[in-house]
Amino acid sequence: MHRLSLSSRLALLFAACTAVVSLFAGVLFDRASEAHFIELDQQQLETRLIGLRRALQDIQPAQRDARLADELSRQADLSLRITSGDGQHWYDSSAKIPKNLPLQPGVSTISTDGTDYRVLRASLYPDTADSPQLTLLLDITHHQHFLQRMQRLIWLTMGLSALATALLGAWAARSGLRPLRRMSAVARGISAQSLNARLPETQMPPELAELAHSFNAMLVRLDDSFQRLSAFSADIAHELRTPLSNLLTHTQVTLTRPRPLEDYREALHSNLEELQWMAQLVNDMLYLAKADHGLLVPKREALELADESDALLEFFAPLAEDAGIELSRDGQARIDGDRGMLRRALSNLLDNALRFTPAEGYVRLSIADQASVVRVCVENSGEGISAQWLPRLFDRFYRADPARQEGSSEHAGLGLAITQSIVRAHGGQIHCESEAGVTRFVIELPRT
Structure with missing residues (x-):
């Protein structure tokens, strides 16, 4: 199925919202107009009812018809029917009055033979039980025609508003989504040779x-x-x-x-x-x-870092002694980790430290059990590392020592990258600090 574009969806949404709002407003206006006409008609009928009651008060039967004709002649669209208390017809002001009229008192609306009436039925003498009944009929056909024209106008307005809103909405959506098309154009132009393209934020x-x-x-x-x-x-x-x-x-x-x-x-x-x-x-x-690829999953066993560090220092002791370098360790902590992987990481750091520590220098391994992490530092004296090299120390095949940029059968520049991978596999972090002739590699591992 063909999917609508975002611009089309927004345009249809605008049109639907406009149609609903127009319809709601039109219905409210239509109901308000109808209620207004009903109120006006009721007031008019009640006014005429009062006049008729006054006109028929204490009038002789012989004068009744003339008096009623005089009263009704003042309003051509008003008709009257008078019935006795038992329902017999006494008087009809017009031959067009429908035969079947509402019997319940009050105002109602009827339609017959294409003519609409507002009907008011009331007693001639309200205080008398068997009083004759007056039925006033007001021709409201012109009102109904007006309301019908209003309804047609509402539907027409709603349709035109929805159409206009859809067109304007489509234009506005297309204009508003121009940045997205620009992003799409940038994305289409991206390749291995053009990764430097950027969007103007x-x-x-x-x-x-x-x-x-x-x-x-x-x-x-x-x-x-x-x-x-x-x-x-x-x-x-x-x-x-x-x-x-x-x-x-x-x-x-x-x-x-x-x-x-x-x-x-x-x-x-x-x-x-x-x-x-x-x-x-x-x-x-x-x-x-x-x-x-996340396939480096360390084993978890309880390790005493002091014991593991001492074992590594014992291994490197002959090399340090030959180079005249002092090896030391201080602090202790307990952690759950992979013995082989952690030994490899610390061995890489100690090997690097020994290679770049001058004679009479020192290499110190310190362990600190802190509140939330175990901190392991491998520190050595000697020439520091330039700040421009620090961000790339853990890159593969990267060597900060300019004298070791050529390939070597001893060190390929992967040791620190492997150390970082091991630390991250244990959920920790590693970074390097170098200042004032001291280089320090700091490992932070989650505390057991």
């Missing part, structure tokens, strides 16, 4: 300004994600190019001429190191891909 109506802001924010996120994805692809190619080139070159050189068995064994061992590094790189990338 200041020119949008207040109702669409928030939508335009959200749309622009989405484009910013898409642009940033696409740039990161492009950089990620380039970084992967860059990281794999060096080991592959080494493997190819080493293998080609080895095969240029016959060599002793020991040379071939040494070449294979050298190639094995490069292949192991490439395998580790691929495993790390798969690990991050699982984290991106």
Whole structure:
């Protein structure tokens, strides 16, 4: 089924609302006009009734007809019927008076032979039980014709108003929805090469300004994600190019001429190191891909962070001793988490800290059990990290050290990205602070 456009829906809605309002107003006016005419007719009939009672008071029967004719001659559209108390006809002022008239007292409306009457039936002598009955008939055909013309005018006005409102509504809706068409045009023009297009938020109506802001924010996120994805692809190619080139070159050189068995064994061992590094790189990338798709689900077991940290410090102690770096730990806390994943995250941070801490420096791991979170800090002395690099420290393949921008078989720039994924999988956050010769990586994990 063909769906109506938003402009058409608004136009039809405007037309329907106008028709309902016009109909309601017309019905009210019609009812008010009819009630007004009834009130006027009732007042006129009651006035004539008083005059007739006065005229017939103490009058001789021989003079009755002449007196009634004189009274009724003053109003041509008024007729009179007089009946006795037992219902016998005494007097009809006109031969056109209908035979069957209402018997109940008061005002009523009848229609006969194309003529409409307002009828008032009352006693000639109100205080007498068997008093003759007066029935006054007022011809109101012209009133009814007026009300019928009014009804036709109401329907005509309602139709024309609905049509005019539909046309004006369609124009107004089309004009009002112009910003949406502009957004649609921008959306159609978006591609991988034009993610920098933006909507002019200041020119949008207040109702669409928030939508335009959200749309622009989405484009910013898409642009940033696409740039990161492009950089990620380039970084992967860059990281794999060096080991592959080494493997190819080493293998080609080895095969240029016959060599002793020991040379071939040494070449294979050298190639094995490069292949192991490439395998580790691929495993790390798969690990991050699982984290991106929410497949990195940590096991939950009670852990003493002090014990886990001491075990890692014991592992890194020989390396720190050789480099003349002081290792220390303070504080303790208990948390539910995955032992292997948390050890990997802390190991990555400690490895980074040791690599960038000068001799006679220190690496300190501190644990603080706070009200709502467990705070773990890995702090090291040495040259700080520039503020311009801090926002990208956790990007994949990103290295803040300019001396390590080329591919390496030791560090591919995935350690901090993996650490961030592990922390987020545990529902925590991680950030870096660097100032006054001290660099500090802070992990905040939900408290058990």
